[in-house]
Amino acid sequence: xxxxxxxxxxxxxxxxxxxxxxxxxxxxxxxxxxxxxxxxxxxxxxxxxxxxxxxxxxxxxxxxxxxxxxxxxxxxxxxxxxxxxxxxxxxxxxxxxxxxxxxxxxxxxxxxxxxxxxxxxxxxxxxxxxxxxxxxxxxxxxxxxxxxxxxxxxxxxxxxxxxxxxxxxxxxxxxxxxxxxxxxxxxxxxxxxxxxxxxxxxxxxxxxxxxxxxxxxxxxxxxxxxxxxxxxxxxxxxxxxxxxxxxxxxxxxxxxxxxxxxxxxxxxxxxxxxxxxxxxxxxxxxxxxxxxxxxxxxxxxxxxxxxxxxxxxxxxxxxxxxxxxxxxxxxxxxxxxxxxxxxxxxxxxxxxxxxxxxxxxxxxxxxxxxxxxxxxxxxxxxxxxxxxxxxxxxxxxxxxxxxxxxxxxxxxxxxxxxxxxxxxxxxxxxxxxxxxxxxxxxxxxxxxxxxxxxxxxxxxxxxxxxxxxxxxxxxxxxxxxxxxxxxxxxxxxxxxxxxxxxxxxxxxxxxxxxxxxxxxxxxxxxxxxxxxxxxxxxxxxxxxxxxxxxxxxxxxxxxxxxxxxxxxxxxxxxxxxxxxxxxxxxxxxxxxxxxxxxxxxxxxxxxxxxxxxxxxxxxxxxxxxxxxxxxxxxxxxxxxxxxxxxxxxxxxxxxxxxxxxxxxxxxxxxxx
Numbered sequence: 001x002x003x004x005x006x007x008x009x010x011x012x013x014x015x016x017x018x019x020x021x022x023x024x025x026x027x028x029x030x031x032x033x034x035x036x037x038x039x040x041x042x043x044x045x046x047x048x049x050x051x052x053x054x055x056x057x058x059x060x061x062x063x064x065x066x067x068x069x070x071x072x073x074x075x076x077x078x079x080x081x082x083x084x085x086x087x088x089x090x091x092x093x094x095x096x097x098x099x100x101x102x103x104x105x106x107x108x109x110x111x112x113x114x115x116x117x118x119x120x121x122x123x124x125x126x127x128x129x130x131x132x133x134x135x136x137x138x139x140x141x142x143x144x145x146x147x148x149x150x151x152x153x154x155x156x157x158x159x160x161x162x163x164x165x166x167x168x169x170x171x172x173x174x175x176x177x178x179x180x181x182x183x184x185x186x187x188x189x190x191x192x193x194x195x196x197x198x199x200x201x202x203x204x205x206x207x208x209x210x211x212x213x214x215x216x217x218x219x220x221x222x223x224x225x226x227x228x229x230x231x232x233x234x235x236x237x238x239x240x241x242x243x244x245x246x247x248x249x250x251x252x253x254x255x256x257x258x259x260x261x262x263x264x265x266x267x268x269x270x271x272x273x274x275x276x277x278x279x280x281x282x283x284x285x286x287x288x289x290x291x292x293x294x295x296x297x298x299x300x301x302x303x304x305x306x307x308x309x310x311x312x313x314x315x316x317x318x319x320x321x322x323x324x325x326x327x328x329x330x331x332x333x334x335x336x337x338x339x340x341x342x343x344x345x346x347x348x349x350x351x352x353x354x355x356x357x358x359x360x361x362x363x364x365x366x367x368x369x370x371x372x373x374x375x376x377x378x379x380x381x382x383x384x385x386x387x388x389x390x391x392x393x394x395x396x397x398x399x400x401x402x403x404x405x406x407x408x409x410x411x412x413x414x415x416x417x418x419x420x421x422x423x424x425x426x427x428x429x430x431x432x433x434x435x436x437x438x439x440x441x442x443x444x445x446x447x448x449x450x451x452x453x454x455x456x457x458x459x460x461x462x463x464x465x466x467x468x469x470x471x472x473x474x475x476x477x478x479x480x481x482x483x484x485x486x487x488x489x490x491x492x493x494x495x496x497x498x499x500x501x502x503x504x505x506x507x508x509x510x511x512x513x514x515x516x517x518x519x520x521x522x523x524x525x526x527x528x529x530x531x532x533x534x535x536x537x538x539x540x541x542x543x544x545x546x547x548x549x550x551x552x553x554x555x556x557x558x559x560x561x562x563x564x565x566x567x568x569x570x571x572x573x574x575x576x577x578x579x580x581x582x583x584x585x586x587x588x589x590x591x592x593x594x595x596x597x598x599x600x601x602x603x604x605x606x607x608x609x610x611x612x613x614x615x616x617x618x619x620x621x622x623x624x625x626x627x628x629x630x631x632x633x634x635x636x637x638x639x640x641x642x643x644x645x646x647x648x649x650x651x652x653x654x655x656x657x658x659x660x661x662x663x664x665x666x667x668x669x670x671x672x
Contacts, residue, residue, distance in 0.1 A: 030374025038215030054208025151227030268432025424479020
């Protein structure tokens with residue numbers, strides 16, 4: 001393999017590092033495959049370029065426009081994924097390991113693109129919650145909103161997932177409207193650099209949006225401000241060093257940390273040998289030990305089983321691990337490749353030696369390479385601690401490789417306490433077919449773990465397993481795990497935005513957020529609003545319908561026609577005795593049906609379909625002889641693609657006294 005001269009990407013230019021470059025070695029052969037460095041970079045200028053050029057360019061775009069950029073980036077990565085796979089082998093990763101990193105990274109971008117277009121407005125302000133009325137007359141109100149931070153997201157990433165580790169942060173960052181500077185770990189940074197090249201060459205990123213540092217970050221931290229975010233993945237020691245930087249405290253720089261985690265997997269008390277859950281547990285622990293050679297922040301480091309089943313678990317797990325084929329990840333049939341570097345190999349061996357002082361190795365030899373040569377290969381190492389409360393190391397020392405410690409528990413309470421002894425983890429799994437056990441475990445351990453997966457015979461086949469972070473679920477954990485949180489769908493986007501409480505008149509607030517609010521103006525349109533395309537509709541435009549009297553005959557006909565003969569509609573004596581109604585009333589769904597009859601324009605298009613209604617509330621009973629009318633207001637609108645979009649209508653039903661009978665939000669699919 002030709003030695004790569006890795007470049008930085010600063011201020012939209014590929015730049016070589018000055019001075020001495022550091023060699024990067026193949027995890028498989030030990031040979032030098034790349035040279036990397038960031039000497040000579042002006043880090044203050046990079047931050048300035050991102051704030052002055054990249055940020056404004058992103059903030060001029062809507063959420064949907066930024067979501068389309070994410071989709072284009074994901075497509076670009078997928079179109080050139082084989083280039084990345086070829087480089088990935090040198091990191092020690094098998095094709096399956098690379099799939100998690102490369103296609104998993106692209107899939108994360110796809111997910112954020114899709115959710116962004118479905119769940120965010122096609123605007124620039126994200127609304128947080130409902131309007132809060134602040135006055136009797138309704139002329140003063142409050143509304144929480146999110147707007148993009150006007151700084152830079154700085155990623156300091158670990159070596160284990162050089163593509164996914166960047167893209168799982170980049171998706172929510174760009175969707176929020178914030179530029180990024182990426183600093184990958186040197187050992188596998190060549191894969192990150194290749195991915196950045198692919199995204200830059202896709203030609204869809206605005207200038208200043210993405211920059212890359214292929215070496216030390218110099219004085220970068222000195223120039224951060226309250227508008228910046230540092231997102232770190234790596235060791236607790238490095239995280240604490242970064243967090244203690246005086247600028248982080250002085251400027252209140254947001255710091256998202258995902259670090260060491262001694263994740264636990266627990267075999268439930270009911271899951272003895274011969275049960276499906278026992279077999280699933282053994283399979284999952286072995287898989288988590290060997291995927292990516294155990295170099296996953298979510299890998300199982302502590303495997304817990306009832307004391308009476310510990311020998312059986314050890315035997316089954318040792319047998320399974322002994323069959324794992326280790327070698328060059330390019331070779332067909334290889335199940336586990338190398339650690340990322342010789343340095344990582346030495347670190348894992350040192351940590352295993354530390355663990356072995358209070359636990360015994362029952363499978364694998366940490367000091368003998370299973371593959372000849374200078375590669376960073378190690379066999380899976382299973383340890384056993386028969387006295388987990390007598391050993392701090394098994395709960396405090398993480399060997400970041402194919403290493404796990406088996407330990408017993410006495411009862412469920414003991415298992416919960418042992419799981420929590422890790423003092424905070426990213427992921428925990430519980431194998432049980434007993435829902436009461438699962439409930440008690442979640443109540444006892446939930447506060448210590450960022451994600452908990454309960455697996456059994458019914459869910460295992462379709463599950464994503466113990467260790468797979470998903471873009472729609474939060475990734476992070478308390479305490480030792482860093483106290484941070486990433487992804488989680490739109491929750492992750494908000495980490496890169498500022499929440500602000502706005503106060504003003506509903507009319508002013510409506511103009512700011514691009515959505516009609518109760519109390520804002522409701523101008524009448526020149527034609528029926530169903531006759532207008534989305535692009536022609538104005539927020540707040542309101543159709544006020546004629547009135548319709550609801551008769552007792554209407555109520556009885558509706559009752560017999562639908563089969564809804566509830567006493568409040570059909571039994572005069574019982575309805576009069578009701579403390580709520582005081583007499584027979586119209587069905588709620590009769591009111592909705594009659595409301596539609598009052599405001600619907602029946603001709604085809606531009607309204608294509610009614611796709612649902614939300615927030616339905618019945619406020620005042622409608623009695624026989626009462627009249628009803630409707631006010632239909634354009635609340636919000638969003639064009640999805642060239643063929644359709646979504647309009648949300650605020651619907652208010654009034655009686656003859658102008659009392660609100662019902663309110664709801666109608667959702668229609670419309671022509672753009």
